Amino acid sequence: MIRVAAVGDIHMGPESQGVLRPAFETLPECADLLLLAGDLTRHGTPEEARVVAREIQDLAVPVVAVLGNHDHHDERPQEVAALLEDAGARVLEGSATVVTVGDTRVGVAGTKGFGGGFVGRSAGEFGEPLMKEFVRYSRRSADALRQALEDLDEQGCDVRIALTHFSPVPETLAGEPLEIYPFLGSYLLAEAIDTAGADLAVHGHAHAGTEHGITTGGVKVRNVAQPVIGRAFRVYHLRVREQAAAGAGRGDSERLEKGAPAGG
Numbered sequence: 001m002i003r004v005a006a007v008g009d010i011h012m013g014p015e016s017q018g019v020l021r022p023a024f025e026t027l028p029e030c031a032d033l034l035l036l037a038g039d040l041t042r043h044g045t046p047e048e049a050r051v052v053a054r055e056i057q058d059l060a061v062p063v064v065a066v067l068g069n070h071d072h073h074d075e076r077p078q079e080v081a082a083l084l085e086d087a088g089a090r091v092l093e094g095s096a097t098v099v100t101v102g103d104t105r106v107g108v109a110g111t112k113g114f115g116g117g118f119v120g121r122s123a124g125e126f127g128e129p130l131m132k133e134f135v136r137y138s139r140r141s142a143d144a145l146r147q148a149l150e151d152l153d154e155q156g157c158d159v160r161i162a163l164t165h166f167s168p169v170p171e172t173l174a175g176e177p178l179e180i181y182p183f184l185g186s187y188l189l190a191e192a193i194d195t196a197g198a199d200l201a202v203h204g205h206a207h208a209g210t211e212h213g214i215t216t217g218g219v220k221v222r223n224v225a226q227p228v229i230g231r232a233f234r235v236y237h238l239r240v241r242e243q244a245a246a247g248a249g250r251g252d253s254e255r256l257e258k259g260a261p262a263g264g
């Protein structure tokens, strides 16, 4: 059983220092890794990124992150990512990493993702260059996620997780105004996840959304935006393939979940 802690949209600023650290220090007791689903800062400034970096510095569990749109606002996402990496986090963008937990190889494929909307209500690659570029940006992000998940499969990972900031499905947006769904996620991300396969998809961004969703291919989706989960992080328990094969078929994953300590 792999224990995956996750939170997004912690939106830290100068006065946030120390708010999450006490809860993060309890992670080794309840989780094998921590996923950060983007919007870690408010405006993507290096000053804010340093606050996040100190919050995660030298945690006793591996930290894997993607950035969110807020982390891009100051147009220095590489600097933000570098500061988090200096603190020990692995920051993904169209890439993947493998965390080893005992004998189990946990693969995490990550991308920020982007908007565009969902099937039947989505933006099309048509018309003005800006509109086409909007959709192409989403498509490139989804293609990179699919490739990263497929690479993890080839590497023989026992568990694969898709980590994004934008949502792959509309279910986890329930509670948000319908009018802004196209800015909250893209069905292209879910297509990528279903094509490549994954045991869990984790995202943030939709502060007024809903925690639980599922792709049409049956991959469980969790919106871990902090305002949604209402705690420092959530922990999801995933069965590894060997265990699943014995009980319910290769690649099957089961989510058991429990509350994590509150902490801001």
Ligand SMILES: [Fe+2]
Pocket: 009, 011, 039, 068, 070, 205, 206, 207
């Ligand atoms: Fe956010």
Ligand SMILES: [Fe+2]
Pocket: 039, 068, 069, 070, 165, 204, 205, 206
């Ligand atoms: Fe966001």
